[in-house]
Amino acid sequence: VRERAAALGGHGDPQAIAATIARWFGDPIPPDLADAAATAQTALEGVDAEGYARTYRLFASADTAHVDRLAELAAPALFMTGSEDRNSTPAMSAAMARLAPSGQCLVLSGEKHMMTIASPRKVTQHITAFLDRTADVAASADAAFDAIEFRRALGSFLTGVTIVTTVDEAGDPRGFTANSFTSVSLEPPLVLVCIAKKALGHQAFSTSRGFAINILSEDQKAASGIFASKAADKFASVIWQPGQTGNPVIEGSVAVFDCDMEQLVDAGDHSILIGRVHDFTHNGAQPLGYCRGAYVTPGLSQEALAAAPPGTEVGAILESEGRVLFLEAADGSHQLPAGHGLGAANDARSLRGKLAAKAIDADLGFLYAVWDDATDASRTHVYYRGTVSAPLSGDGQIRLVDIDRMADLKIADPAVRSMLARYARERTEDQFGVYVGNEVEGEVRPLAKAAPSAAIHSGHG
Ligand SMILES: Cc1cc2nc3c(=O)[nH]c(=O)nc-3n(C[C@H](O)[C@H](O)[C@H](O)COP(=O)(O)O)c2cc1C
Incomplete structure (x- = not known):
């Protein structure tokens, strides 16, 4: 291809055109391809020779600009070629379809390189069938994916309720209600919480040195409501004090995990704040629960x-x-x-x-x-x-x-x-335990052994 690109002059070259037609349609040209070959020849003769030569040079040298980019092709893609195509071979189409995340490969039996000209109807049929198929898939995916139903389904996971706090750049306390709290790791001790990018506090939390997770008790429903609002001074409604790291610790919480920021992970419309627990406390108060958009009090008053x-x-x-x-x-x-x-x-x-x-x-x-x-x-x-x-x-x-x-x-x-x-x-x-290990080896340890102080000590001492 590079040799051909270099050989192409600025003017229409009848010899080069003849060689191209022979490569595309065969030499001699089979009778059933005579019309297609004539069409291609007319096109090549009528093309702007200089433009053709430039385009051909680009075609010969531009691969490096696109290397590895098929993996980014988000849309469904059809890679189609003819079984007899020596230029764009079936193996090449199959490889491209494998690299594209939603790629499909289609090899038309008996077709050669110029199948778009030789068999336009057949090619068009396959393209329209592909487009119809992907439209059907997209429509059924849309119907299946109802965002409101998705939220409802997520809401059936019974959780606790937390208020996550930090201190912003100006030194002011910031906080929001969250039920996306999860324990992550025992060694090192890690927990996480997700914050919406549209939360007013997102900037403060995502740039903070740390945060505290206050697990709320049955008696803190009102605080949960205030910290879920956009109220200007949420902290006026609670009694709080700075924890060891300076993050606000709210009085009356069932447990508090005071964390240094370990990692900030970008995830869709939320950021995941992963904290390394620096200090924690807990007591025997009854935790507040949340399910299907309503508070639940599992402690039964x-x-x-x-x-x-x-x-x-x-x-x-x-x-x-x-x-x-x-x-x-x-x-x-x-x-x-x-x-x-x-x-x-x-x-x-x-x-x-x-x-x-x-x-x-x-x-x-x-x-x-x-x-x-x-x-x-x-x-x-x-x-x-x-x-x-x-x-x-x-x-x-x-x-x-x-x-x-x-x-x-x-x-x-x-x-x-x-x-x-x-x-x-x-x-x-x-008797549930915590899996401790990595993806190849590990063990399930009973909670009591893995974290004796957290799992067993239940008194106030
Ligand atoms: C029970 C409950 C759980 C919530 N969980 C989260 C959560 O995990 N992450 C989040 O970003 N917002 C959550 N929210 C919503 C935020 O608390 C709310 O958007 C708040 O206004 C954010 O505060 P800000 O905009 O002042 O920063 C939750 C609200 C409630 C009532």
């Missing part, structure tokens, strides 16, 4: 239960490192801690009062079971599932029993026995 009818027995399955806390009676039988109502530490008959009397520092998590008494319909039993901080006081009655040994205990109430059997069953199903 303990306050509502505090006012439960006097007959309500409120108990707790309190776990510490795979063992459950029981109180052992003098006759060797075992009971879960329970009282009349949830109450308070100074109400000796209530669950909280009984726990306080034995210096048991418990975090009552979520409601686990509720049932009516089989013999006395006015009595309801309510059990929480929670955690307890070890070590426990030396109270002789307190026993921590391995979950798989609970079935051996003498427990008077059959309803409690069957609840504990369910607990043991579900607890093994729940």
